[in-house]
Amino acid sequence: MPGAIYAEGLVKTFGDVRALDGVDLDVPEGTVLGLLGPNGAGKTTAVRVLTTLLQPDGGRATVAGLDVVRQPDDVRRAIGLSGQFAAVDEYLTGRENLRMVGQLYQMNGRAAKARADELLERFNLADAADRTAKTYSGGMRRRLDLAAALVVSPPVMFMDEPTTGLDPRNRQALWEVIEELVAGGTTLLLTTQYLEEADRLAHDICVIDHGKAIARGTSDQLKAQTGGERVEVVVHDPEHLATTTELLRGFGKGEVSVENHTRKVTVPVSGGAKLLAEVIRELDTRGIEIDDIGLRRPTLDDVFISLTGHAAEVEEDAEAGQGGPPGPASGATKARAQKARVRHEEAAQ
Structure with a gap:
């Protein structure tokens, strides 16, 4: 039986760029898959396809046993999603944002209020609960967005680089929340560039680059590939x-x-x-x-350099403005250009 998250030969193109180039995934129920890769590798595209925000150009995928193309509404009811950027209503207070999400999930008013209060406390936002979100710092908005994704406990969760921009205390708090969710049976696909995050949370890790899954295994197995x-x-x-x-x-x-x-x-x-x-x-x-x-032990960059030939954080314009005569683009330059185009196309969606 396919896992709670399953993809076979997943393809997504933006013009002449193959953001996903035949990706296969299989995440058993109640486990965490860490999806690792440099900027522009295709991680966010994969999340958007699996959460029905983009339609694939090839292959097939199911989430909680539901086809992401043929049953998108059912998939959306079965999942929770926290994207890379905070999606909160800046004119509502933190408390109102969370209560609104609860009501959209058809929770009654009392239950939505209780869950909002619980999450505000858990994410260290209780003191700012009645301030409008537009007065929040970037980190506070991020925490509010993460709290909104957890108002209900869906069977499948997607978190796209959830701890980027969080300080160590709040990152630790989120890790504890994730561990509680998974202990309760939630399946999670987590994209991250922090190996320590994958070390702690992921049962299995898939490394993706140039739209392809290039390695898969536990954290220790991947580290062993780079020399242990x-x-x-x-x-x-x-x-x-x-x-x-x-x-x-x-x-x-x-x-x-x-x-x-x-x-x-x-x-x-x-x-x-x-x-x-x-x-x-x-x-x-x-x-x-x-x-x-x-x-x-190897660091994230050690793993990426070994598997992809470059570090986790790729400076797309590293060679811009360099002197020398024009000539054919190197493989590395072409790769950087492709990643930049993928990020541009993703942002436009």
């Missing part, structure tokens, strides 16, 4: 960089990375703390003074 663990050494004397690089190459399981300006040398390894102790002994034997050394 890494030893980082910051040498005290820049003259020891070359020697340290050669030393670490002998311990490593992949390419050594050197940052001259920070005097840091990094290499993927296996062996954990035991190997780290060996590296420290060898550095000491060679008389190499270090300012810092550590064993760490």
Whole structure:
């Protein structure tokens, strides 16, 4: 049986750009899928197709067993959605916004009021509950929008980068709310660029780039693809960089990375703390003074660089204004241009 969220060969084009290029997803009921990818990779397009805001150009998808093309009204009744941008009525108070959402879901007045009060407290908005939303800061509007998405507890939730712009305390509060929802049986598709968020919340992770799903697995499985663990050494004397690089190459399981300006040398390894102790002994034997050394797991950028060849946050105009004669666009430049076009087309929808 297909999962609570299911997509097969999903395609969406904007002109000559394939924002989704045959994406397959299968999210079992009561689990969280983290959809990771750089800006313009197609994450938001996937969410919009699955929530019936866009029609796919190919493939098929079901949510809660309902076809997103043939049964859009039924799908909408079965889902909750929090998009990238706060969708609140700025002329209503925070309390009025939440009560209105409850009433739209046909909750009675007393139940809508009680749920609004509960969520205002949970998202640290109780003190501003009776202020109009137009007086809220950007972070407050974001929290109000998230609260609105949780007024009811639908069987399937979609959250598109929900914690962007939230401070650590409010991010933590949202994580706790999500965990409670999933413990109660809610299925969640979560797009994010924060690996620690996926680490904590997602049962499974799908990495999407150029409209294609390029990797899938648990957080640990994806990290293992980038070398698992890494030893980082910051040498005290820049003259020891070359020697340290050669030393670490002998311990490593992949390419050594050197940052001259920070005097840091990094290499993927296996062996954990035991190997780290060996590296420290060898550095000491060679008389190499270090300012810092550590064993760490890959970061989000490590995963993305390994899987996609670039970091999570892509500067689309990084090469704009650079000198040099005109010529054919590089693959990286074309990729950046495509991402920019996808974001532009998405924004126009």
